[in-house]
Amino acid sequence: MSVHAGTVRWRERHVKGESSACPNDHRLCRVTERTRVVVVGGGVIGCAILRELRRHRLDALLVEAAGDVGEGASKANSGIIHTGFDATPGSIEASLLRRAADLWPATLVDLEVPYLRVGALMVARSTEEAERLRADQVPKARGLGVRCEFLDRTAARHFAPYLSDDMTAALWIPDESIVDPFWLTRAYADAARADGATIVMSDPVVGLQVADEHISVRLGSGQVIQAEQVIDAAGLMADEVARLAGDDSFEIRPRKGQFLVSEETFGIDHIILPIAGPSGKGMLVTPIVFGGVHLGPTAEDQADKGDRSTDAAGYEKILASCRSLVPAVDGARPIRSFAGLRTVSSTDGYIVRRSLRSDRVWIAAGIRSTGISTSPALAELVVGEVATARGWKRASRPAIVQAPPFALDEAPGEVVCLCRDVSRGEIVAACRRVPWVATLDAIKRRSGAMFGDCQGNLCSLDIAALVAAERGVSIPDITKSLPGSWLAAPGRTPTDSRPSPARPPAGTDGPALDVVVIGAGRAGCEAARSCDTHGLHTLVVERLETPSVAGTLPVLAGHTAVGLEAASRGWTIWAYGRDSVIQISARAVIVATGGYVEPREHRRIEGDRPTGIVTSQFVEQALTLGLVPGHDAIVVGTGRTAERLVRRLGSEGIRVRQIGEEPNAVRGQARLNAIRIGARWEACDTLVLADRMLAQTFILRQLGVVDRQPGSRAQTDGDGRLHLEGLWAVGCCVSPDIDHLGCAEMGARVGRAVAVELGQPG
């Protein structure tokens, strides 16, 4: 592991799922590190404070209990940078939001964070609400220094035609913005680390001992760090950290916010929100910086700080609330749901002060819903107050502390994540950027992989293989996020999972192509054979290295088709392989990209997000790699695929049962431990979904041939033509429920139709 300008220590035990007991007797622990400031908590606030400390050239170290920064509320929110237009005048929140508005432009440039100033519309839906907007909200916002404009019904309708018919007026706040919240959090951390800060992951703070001249911070690993100051930015655990120093002046209670994520935008280009209620801002429709929208959040007070489950009630409530603002949301088919836990303090406001027990502990807690928005200003305030209290000299002109540039390998390599076209090069770059982390979630958030329709079921094992290779471990050692969230276990008959040597690209030289078929499944191969039989120069492009049914067809194997573009003589596609990128032109293209099993995330299955809930395609890939998805499996489905998997898993010595209907709930945080069928809980560690197939039409989405709803089918005429000339589709991407015989028949029929249309070879 390389050592950078700062230092990051990575705990092996996190990867291997071990835990490390710590001695209870503080005196036995020798001091292993000395620094000026220890920041406890690697959320957006803690990381912003760390960077601010470095801006003033103050030595600092951040300790985080989880395996990565931003594992709490910082990753699970709507990503809004609020202007503070509805903050309580005179509150610390209001003043921090105003100050943050001044700091954001430079901060965003220095950190190079994805960001869009989309503006927000607060919507009134009655005459009374319209009057409240005009008479109360407008002067309040302007009094807080926030630009806004009252729009009557006509003006609001013109501005945002997608608003509901009962909209009576709207408040336009042009400076409300959106950001990628995880990117922001890790950019703060990366910038601080590149500037000399130290970050310790996977090591909780278990003791604080205040002495006259210093404070000792004891970690779970047994390490003891001696510092002049501790800043408690531990989010949900901030009260527990404070209590370690004897301060029990406040409690932090979680308020759960469930969200839905839709790839479809419904034409929404601003944040849409109702008039705020007592629990907060209400449920919003919020554009996501990389596309799609967030719907939510709910507001549910609970006792359990670890419960991030979602449920059917939350799902329905979100849809009902958001569709009342934007009726088109009624057609939403979310690709996932998630829950974030806001930190609500018992004092009902921000707690930004020294601890009541010692001035060597400073508290930045209870930042309920504006952590992201206030982060640069809160960091500035906290560091300023601490430095003043300790008598430290601060830089009169703080240093510019920037995130290191994001470097990509020259060669992208093969496409690993199909939904988002993320290549091997990007995954490897993400791994190398964070050599101290080996979880899938860490790579996911740094590469964009696994965020799309399949939610990782088609690619997570490939990505795990790359991470494992980079870290010198094996796939079973890779976890999703939490300790114990393993993906797959060794099978009975391990295979050599090293990639086979690349096959030389075939079929692109020689006579110009008449037909390119994307996908060497049954339908694609039959279509190709049919075209070939009619004398058309045909090539099949297939992402698998060894397509099983292609026979003697000319196949460009191990290459993924990326991008279809209309050309003067038909179509152009680019095929990305491990060592080559090939531009292919043809008179016609037949899309035979197949389907994917509907993942859990699309379904209304209540519970948290443990590993072990997978689709049949994940299982088939695991078995091919000599792995098993788990040890005690339940397979959902009654078709041939389900029955084949039951047999194969059984032959691997796995306990396996088969059910016809999906469960309504799951249990487990790191790893699945039970599912609920009806009212009955059934123990298992693996749930295999092998029932419903969705059309895989990602390549057509960019052409606008299909919409962004998950599983949108390619709409063809009886001969397989799409509405764009020279473009055809066959198989599961047209009809996901089709069986193998139907695929073959459709493929042959469409191939003949293509041959008739093209006539003689070109």
Next chain:
Amino acid sequence: MIAASAEAIWAVIEDPAALARVLPGAESVVRDGPTRFHGVMMSRIQFMTIRADITAELFDAIPPHHLRLDIEGRPRGLAGHFRVSVPFDLLPEGSRTDTKVQYSIDLTVSGRLAAFGEPILRETLRRQVEELVVNLGREVAQETGHAPT
């Protein structure tokens, strides 16, 4: 607005060598035809700097008032492709020593770039075309000895 005549601006735009100097992020640009060049272009998309192998060509010339610049390229390190078409109109203003540059942007992306979302890409492109216009003014000023606007 550029403080130069349409003719002076046209002389820069229709010269691929001069155009390569004003294109933001253009690196190692090589002319390979009277209206065409290829090379490497660097583009900063907020959170990432991307280098792309590009081919650029000038079309639809109606001197000295209208021209279309088409650029297509493949980003290094990412799977995907882009094509951008920018028609320019040079409209004399006032005493004909000032010229208003009007343009629109037609962007097509595929692959990984498409996953970044259209709003971010359009914002990046808008910024780059604005920078191109500023660079044009500076280039013309150097050519003519007048101060740019």
